[in-house]
Amino acid sequence: MDDRQWMVTCGLAAVFASAFLYLPVVGGFTTFMVLVVAQGIYLGWQPVPTNQARLGGLVFAAMLAMGILFLGFLFRDDGPGNLWGLVALFGTAAGWPAMWIAREVRKHRDKKAD
Numbered sequence: 653m654d655d656r657q658w659m660v661t662c663g664l665a666a667v668f669a670s671a672f673l674y675l676p677v678v679g680g681f682t683t684f685m686v687l688v689v690a691q692g693i694y695l696g697w698q699p700v701p702t703n704q705a706r707l708g709g710l711v712f713a714a715m716l717a718m719g720i721l722f723l724g725f726l727f728r729d730d731g732p733g734n735l736w737g738l739v740a741l742f743g744t745a746a747g748w749p750a751m752w753i754a755r756e757v758r759k760h761r762d763k764k765a766d
């Protein structure tokens with residue numbers, strides 16, 4: 653996978669997770685956090701080189717913040733609220749470790765298979 657494809661994949665994963673922060677019935681902070689961790693595990697499990705994994709983490713964090721901001725304007729009349737940046741920080745703090753742990757588990761699993 654080249655860098656552009658990987659950046660789009662990570663960005664769409666972040667926007668998908670941030671949309672659930674504002675959905676009326678199935679959304680909310682808990683659903684958002686579960687999806688951020690699930691997306692982090694999915695992205696961390698992908699067989700990409702280390703430099704692409706780092707790039708994906710940065711794109712994931714940036715698109716998570718921008719997704720929360722812009723989707724807040726789309727889904728709410730009064731905008732994303734005052735704490736959108738804090739919610740993006742919580743999402744990043746949960747998504748990055750999930751990516752790293754999934755990547756480490758994959759590396760150890762691949763070493764055992766050899």
